[in-house]
Amino acid sequence: MIKLLNIIKFFCCYLWSLINFTRILIINIIFILLISLLCYYIYNVNHRKNINNKILRKNNQVLEINFNENFDNESFYKNNLIFKLFNIFSSKKNNDPIINIVNAINFAKKDKNIHGIILKLHNLNIYDIPNLRYIGKYLNAFKASGKKIYAISDMYDQNQYYLASFANKVFLLPYGHVKLYGLNFKKFFIKNFLKNLKIQTHVFRVGQYKSAVESVLRKDMSNDDKIVMNQLINNLWDDYLTTISINRQLTKEEIFPTDENFLISLKKSHGNLALFALQNKLVDKISNNNDFEKEMIQNFGLDKIKNTYNKININDYIKLYIDNGIQKNNGNIAVITIDGIMMYGKNGSDIITNKINKVYRNPKIKGLILKINSPGGDILAAKAIYNELILLKKIHKPIVVIMGKMAASGAYWISTIADFVIADPVSLTGSIGIFSVVYNISDILDLVGIKKDGINISDRFNNSINEKLSSIEKKIMSINIKTGYDEFIYLVSKDRNLPIEKVKKIANGMVILGKDAKKYGLVDDLGDFDSAIIKIAQLTKIKKVKLQWINVNTFSPLDYFIKSNNFIISNLIQNYINFIFNKNFSLLNNEKFLNSEKIYSLYVI
CATH class of the missing domain: 3.90.226.10 (2-enoyl-CoA Hydratase; Chain A, domain 1)
Structure with missing residues (x-):
């Protein structure tokens, strides 16, 4: 018995020694690897610098x-697999x-x-x-x-x-x-497609030329939209040919x-x-x-x-x-980029507002250049960013907006707060209007023998995708859309110092070019990023501008499309197939799946 206990004791001690040795060995290997990587990094950076310095002396x-x-x-560093794992050492x-x-x-x-x-x-x-x-x-x-x-x-x-x-x-x-x-402007029209799938569509909009909803309302492009878009693309194309003509010293007809x-x-x-x-x-x-x-x-x-x-x-x-020459977190002018479709929440507007708040709290930063390249998006996202920018105005930190390819609709909503707005001659802006599209698949459910029934205290804010839109919900959405539109017009009038009646004439949802926006008073000047730097220097009275780029993961189109009407169709098709083949009925009891207020009914500007 004693021998057996001694054998067990010996085995346990040996096992523990082996485990302890293995543990120490692994730690030492990791430590040596880290030291080697650090040495390699230092050598590689210096070696590359020395080599390239020699090259540049030629x-x-x-x-x-x-x-x-x-x-x-x-x-x-992006091309170096090792440093992808240890990017803490690499430059940002x-x-x-x-x-x-x-x-x-x-x-x-x-x-x-x-x-x-x-x-x-x-x-x-x-x-x-x-x-x-x-x-x-x-x-x-x-x-x-x-x-x-x-x-x-x-x-x-x-x-x-x-x-x-x-x-x-x-x-x-x-x-x-x-x-x-x-240039061309073409899009799919899905009215008959939705009808064939028995998907009901409710559209709420303000703005005659807010043509984004035409794809679900019509079988083809309206004459009004054709006239507007034809004029737009011809102006864009003429600008393109003019530049080529000057550069190549050829006529537009020759090009x-x-x-x-x-x-x-x-x-x-x-x-x-x-x-x-x-x-x-x-x-x-x-x-x-x-x-x-x-x-x-x-x-x-x-x-x-x-x-x-x-x-x-x-x-x-x-x-x-x-x-x-790049400033490492010690600039006096911040630069924030808003790029892509705007969406509300932690993966969208919250990212931007947090960065703006850092500008607000940093006493070293005296002003902000806001680079915008966005077609708009969720009205809540626009409001959240706009309200955060107001904080900068309250502490007298000037804002200069520089528009990229596009700063329309909700992106223009944001631009109005700026002290100075600069656009490229062919920046697409304006589109002062608002709309919402709500889809309903109750007819699909009826087709496969599914009916939702029960009682509730009120139909308010109950626009579920699997229930018909109630009359009170339609009225609520109509009021909200009209209120949002009136607020949009008021902001443009107030921030751009334009008479309300003048704003109403151009607040029809029409997209306009930057050079026309200047004529209407929607932007202050035509220019580029250099123009923005000159203007922010004037407004802040800073003799030497040092830019601090505040990098953000801007609005993800994929995240937005998952929640927007354009991407809904593919989801609805999948749901339709599921219902037809009696699969995935458990989804009907999932409240998140049926919550169309957040997923399927976005107020878009």
Whole structure:
């Protein structure tokens, strides 16, 4: 018996020693790994810096901008798997990618080592004209300094070609083409689709041209909407062609001929689209990558180490020259971006309001530049952000709004609070109106033999998706929509110092361009981000503006679509199928599933 106990004791002691040894070994391995990673990080950063410093000391370099990359100081770490796990050591993003690009171009203009720029436009990931125009302004300034710009791509879509037009010489690969097709505005109309699915639709709106709801009310586009949108896209296209015409020194007809003339020219080019582009002076040379490289070697010399032309990548250039000038949490002017569809709650407006509140509480920050690129969204989100911005006005921290591609409807609601509003000539803004769409699937339930019945004290705020909308609920929603519209008009009148009657004339839900918005008094000036910096300096009386970029995870379109009417249809189809095949009936007892007040009935502006 004693021997057995000794054996057990020995075994337990051995097991414990083994466990303890394993524990210590694992801890030591982790510790050594962390130390190794830290040493590797320090060596890698310094090594890269030393190498790149040597590269930048070379003369007659060309700055290569590959638009398939991320233009921020995280690019190196994003591509490094190890540092994805230990990103606490890596630099944090303190700037906007577009701002990084223009800062690099501006610095290169004065850099004696940089003699040119190459725009590699194969995978351009910038899609709006205001940003492209802003980059183009700095490219023109670079050219004015006497330095050359070269653009190359396998093919050019309209955005790629817009930016390429700022170059001194445009190259096209032999199999490529320039794809100019104008603008269009088309959408699906689902009235019959909803009818076939037996889905009832209740629409509440104020604003004759608030055409977002036409897709559920009509089978086709209304004449009023066609007239408005036709005028809008023609103005946008004319602005596009005007810029190309100036840059390429061609007439608008030469850039975008009629269909008849296009086909005549294409036949002369034997159907070769690359040759067509060359013969019509849309590009300057057809060249493969090898020939292009040889020409760039002739212009900028040979890098014997890399066996290519003497170049510096823009990300390396930003990292070494631009990042050093970025303010690290000690700026005097905050910059906050609102990008995407606005939604209310912790995953939407709360993120923005929290950032605005930090600006409010930070005594070092004297003003705010609000970059807006949003079509609008939930009225509650707009109100929440607007009310938070009021706090800044109360403590005399000026607000300057700079509109991007779009700042319409609810996004314009937010803009009205600003001390100064700047738009691009083709920013889409206005759309002063409000609507709500409520869907009902009670007829689907009837079809499969399901009926909801019972008693309740009141039908108020009980717009469930599986019950018909009561008369009192319809009246409540109509009143709410009208009240929201009146509040919108009042805010525009008060904040923009416009007579209420003048506001009513343009408060019909119509989308207008930035240049027209200035005529109506909806914005103060036309310009870009540089204009916003100049204005905030004037309002705050700060001689040297130091920007502090307050980065946020802005409104997620996916989260919004899950809760918005546009995405409801797919959910309804799935629910419809479930009901038909008698599956997932347990969902009917789920209160969250049936709560259409939060999910299916959004007041959108």
